Amino acid sequence: MKYINHESVVKRMISRLTINKVFKVIFFFATLFALLTLAILFYRIITQGVGYLTPEFFQNFSSRFPAKAGIKAALIGSIWLMFVVAPVSIILGVGTAIYLEEYAKKNKLSDFIRMNISNLAGVPSVVFGLLGLTIFVRALSLGNSVLAAGFTMSLLILPVIIVASQEAIRAVPNDVREASYGMGATKWQTVVKIVLPSAIPGILTGAILALSRAVGETAPLIVIGIPVIIQFLPTGLLSQFTALPMQIYDWAKRPQQDFQFVAAAGILVLMIFLLIMNSIAIFIRNKFSKRY
Amino acid sequence: MAQKQVTDQPSVQELIAKSSNKKQKQLVEKLIPIILFIIASISVLTTIGIVLTLIVETIIFFKDIPVLSFLFGTEWYPFANKEPAFGILPLIAGTLKVTIIAVIVAVPFGIGSAIFLSEYASDTTRRIIKPILEVLAGIPTIVYGFFALTFVTPLLQQFIPDLKIFNALSPGIVVGIMILPMIASLSEDAMSSVPNSIREGALAMGSTKLEVALKVVVPAALSGIVASVVLAISRAIGETMIVSLAGGSTPKFDFDVTGSIQTMTAYIVQVSSGDAGYGTTIYYSIYSVGFTLFLFTLVMNLIAHAISKKYREEY
Structure with missing residues (x-):
């Protein structure tokens, strides 16, 4: 009456449990690989770049000599770029999200717009550069002005802002909308006074993350012909300018060894810029997020 | 006291009378949806703009270069003075080399991390590791390009002495690292959405965690995992700065990964950062290459969309 061979069961159990443990370690190391790469990347860039991060680095324009090269034009240029990209992309993105979530009827047209947005998110940034070159430039x-680059970047990050805003608007429960209608508010009043205020933390978080993508994006700027060696600051929206990633690209490409350190210093400035933006996003998310 | 406060404020009737500027209100209510629709249509116009731009300029390009020699030509020498050759296969070969290496790196590590995070890691570990992966995903590609050129290539050269300064291997690996967080986080989302009851059922039958992961969770989440990989491939194909900095500018139609290559994206960057005069064949060639690139990524995105839509399992 002995159907189960106790010994073979124990043996099989042990091997199955061992395999389980081995794979747990393997999966853990797979995760560690990404973390380790990140650590090496930061370590390399900080050790290479920190020596060049002097006050002069922020006061000088770019130069043929590594010791004199500075990031002033690029840093100010990137800030100018943000002043165009932020309003344009947020107005377009939030407007589209409000339309899709609050106004659009469920029909083929709105399905098409949604489908289009998800496809637009997958278009390579360099192709957006070609669009910007043809249409805006x-x-x-x-020309290769702040405005042309700003419009191109706005379209590039538009899908990200739309999706983030849609999610934020969708998270506002229907009860509050109905309560607002019940009090006699019109649709637009409800959107402006009830829905948007509670969706704004989510919208801003998504928008800032999208904007930080625009800060680091290089390819579209190269394609629309943003110059790298500029010895003046932008004077207006139609002025020529350069941006942080363009400047880093230029330095990284140069053959002299010293320019690698300058490039690393430029990357540090870019990363600090991004860090500040992301901290603001996290601050907004923690401070203003409201749960129903 | 309370009485006084009430009388100080305008009565409800007054308020209604004040705000019943009805005509203006109705006008606003009618105009707003139209304005919002116009804003929403800008995203559609962008797509139309991209497609039209690429098609129109590509047609001009095809007036100079026959379509067949573009599609099947194995030589890409646009800058040759005497007989420039515009066959796109070398650029596609460069793109595919980088993409395949990236996938080889990213898929095992990405899915491995996804399984670890979704099936093995404690809540605390997950809460620490996921934001770090987000940081990795947020690093600008120019930084990855610099990393590939100044760290990964010299490191690989110690093991492969034949490796040139510009090659396919180093940018391939780094593109893999770049798309890894995307695969990890999307696959983890897919695995986490497999209901716990199924896991518990398998555990109750005596499965180990590994068996639950590989035989229950991964098959149930397969559509999401595959979609994440396809999306990541699309990102790798369109990646520009890493390959521009570390890949070189020598389009070659072969299988060598140790020598200099050029991808479709890197060619567009090379022409744009030089000064190819407006209206030359070289100028139009970046649109034809861009169009090819656009089609590649579009097909990938549509496949990913179809997979996640069609095979989504509902519990």
Whole structure:
């Protein structure tokens, strides 16, 4: 009456449990790989770049000599760029999200717009550069100005902002909308006074993350012909300018060894810029997020 | 006291009378949806703009270069003075080399981390590791390019002495690191959405955690995992700065990963950062390459979309 061979069961159990443990370690190391890479990357860039991070680095324009090269034009240029990208992309993104979530009827047209947005998110940034080159730089003859680059970048990050805003608006429960209608508010009043205020933390968090993508994006700027060696600060929206990633790209490409350290210092400035933006996003998320 | 406060404020009737500027209100209510619709249509216009731009300029390019020699040509020498050759296969080969290496790096590590995070890690570990992966995903690609050129390539050269300064291997690996967080986080989302009851059922039958992960959770989340990989491939194909900095600018139609290559994206960057005059064949060639690139990524995105839509399992 002995159907179960106790010994073979124990043996099989032990091997199965061992395999389980081995794989747990393997999966753990797979996760560790990404973390380790991140650590090496930060370590390399900090040790290479920190020596060049002097006050002069922020006061000088770029130069043929590594010791004199500075990041002033690029840093100010990136800030100018943000002043165009932030309002344009947020107005377009939030407007689209409000339309899709609050106004659009469930029909083929709104399905098409949604489908289009998810496809737009997958278009490579360099292709957006070609769009910007044709439409903004040439057809509207804005040249390689702050405005042309800003419009191009706004379209590039538009899908990200739309999706983030949609999620934030969707998270506002329907009860509060109905309560607002019940008090006699119109649709637009409800959107502006009830829905948007509670969705704003989510929208801003998503928008800032999208903007930080625009700060680091290089390829579209190269394609629309943003110059790298500029010895003046932008004077207006139609002025020529350069941006942080362009400047880093230029330095990283140069053959002299010393420029690698300058590039690393530039990357540090870029990363600090991004860190500040992300801290603001986290601060907003923690401070203003409201739960129903 | 309370009485006085009430009388100080305008009565409800007054308020209604004040705000019943009805005509203006109705106008606003009618105008707003139209304005919002116009804003929403900008995203559609962007797509139309991209497609039209690429098609129009590519057609001009095809007036100079026959379509067949572009699609099947194995030589890409746009800057040759005498007989420039515009066959896109070398650029596609460069792109595919980098993409395949990236996938080889990213898929095992990405799915491995996803399984660890979703099946093995404690809540605390997950709460620490997920934001770090987000940081990795947020690093600008120019920084990865610099990392590939100044760290990964010299490191690999110690093991492979034949490796050139510009090669396919180093940017391939770094592109893999770049798309890893995407695979890890999307796959982890797919695995986490497998209901716990199924896991518990398998555990109750005496499965080990590994068996639960590989035989229950991964098959149930497979569509999400595959979709994440396809999306990541699309990102790798479109990646520009890493390959521009570390890949070189020598388009070659072969299988060598140790020598200099050029991808479709890197070619567009090379032409744009030089000064190819407006209206030359070289100028239009970046649109034809861009169009090819766009089609590649579009197909990948549509596949990913179809997979996650069609095979989504509902519990």
